[in-house]
Amino acid sequence: MPISLLATIAAVVVILDQWLKQYIQAHMLPGMSIPVIDGIFHITYVLNPGAAFGILENQRVFFIVIALFMLGLAFYFFKHIPKKFMLMRLGLSLLAGGAIGNVIDRVQTGYVIDFLDFRIWPVFNLADMAIVTGVGCVIYTLVFMSFPTEDQESSR
Template structure:
C-alpha cells in the first residue's frame, strides 16, 4: 500500500508542477533561478528521454503502458522484505504514468527543469531515474549475495586479492 502511495505522490507532484508551469509560463519562457546554471524553462517534448523518437506519441503510449503493466506484475511478485526494490519500482511507475498522462492529454510531455547543459526534464523523469538507479543497486546487491551463496555451496573461498 505504501508503494502505491509513493507512486501516487510522485504522480501528484508531477502533474501539479506541470499544471503550475503551464498556467504561469508561456512555452519557451525561461526563468533563471541561478543564471546560466539552472532555469525553469517551459518546454513541450514530443519525444522520449533526450528528445528521442520525436512525434512517435502512439508508439510511446503503447510502450509506456506495457512497461507499467510489466512493472506492476513484477512488483506484485516481490517478497515483502524487498522494500527498496519496491520503492524503486513505485517511482518508475509514478514517473511513467505522469509522462503517459501528458502524452495522452497533449501529445507531448511538459518539461521545465533546465540545467542548461542537460536536456530539460520534470519530476516524472526524476522519479524514473531514481527508480532505475535503485533497481540497478538492488541488482548489484542481489548479484553479490547470489555469488556468496554460490561460493558457500561449492566450498570456494576467495583470497582477499581475488
C-alpha cells in the same frame, strides 16, 4: 514496505508531477525561461514530443503503448518481489509514478511538459527524475543484493 505505501508513493509522484506541470502551463509560455540561479538552473517551459534528449519525436502512440506495457510488467512482478528487497519495490513505485505522469501528458497533449533546466543537460521534469531514481534503485538491487540460487531454492 506494504503495497499500500508503495502505491501511495507512486500516487504522490503523479500528483506532484501533474501539479507542477499545470503550474508551469498556467504561468509560462512554451520556450519561456526564468533563471533561478542565472546560468546554472532555470525553469524553462519545453514541450517535448519525443523521449529523453528529444529522440523518436512525435511517436506518441509508441510511447504510450511502451509505458503501459512496462507499467503492466511492473505491477505483475511487484507482488513476486520478496519483502526484503524494499529498495527494488521503492524503485518500481517511483518508476510507475513517473511513467504515469508522463503518459498523462502524452495522452492529453501529445507532448511531455519539461521545465527543469540545468543548462548542461536537456530540460526534464519530476516524472523523469522519479523514473531515473526508480531505475537506479532497481539496478542497485539487482547488482548488489544477493538472490537465492536454484540450489538454495531446492534445498528448502
